[in-house]
Amino acid sequence: MTVKEAAEYLECSVDTVYRMARKGELPCFKIRSLYRFDKEFLDEWMKRQQMNCLENLNKDAI
Structure with missing residues (x-):
């Protein structure tokens, strides 16, 4: 997939993907x-x- 397609798939900007x-x-x-x-x-x-992310949340909760 292209950068543009990856950005759409990840729901972020093309600049972020680059x-x-x-x-x-x-x-x-x-x-x-x-x-x-x-x-x-x-x-x-x-x-x-x-x-x-879930592991970090669990660490913070302890």
């Missing part, structure tokens, strides 16, 4: 100078983000 991809925060690959994203990898990434 920034996170450049920093290595989002799973992606490049074809020449174009970033591409695999939906399954983004789904896995989102699940990990949710788990991290």
Whole structure:
């Protein structure tokens, strides 16, 4: 999927997707100078983000 498609899927801006991809925060690959994203990898990434958030909430509650 393209950067624009990934941004729509993640419900964030194209600039955010570019920034996170450049920093290595989002799973992606490049074809020449174009970033591409695999939906399954983004789904896995989102699940990990949710788990991290829940773990942090549990730590704060203790």
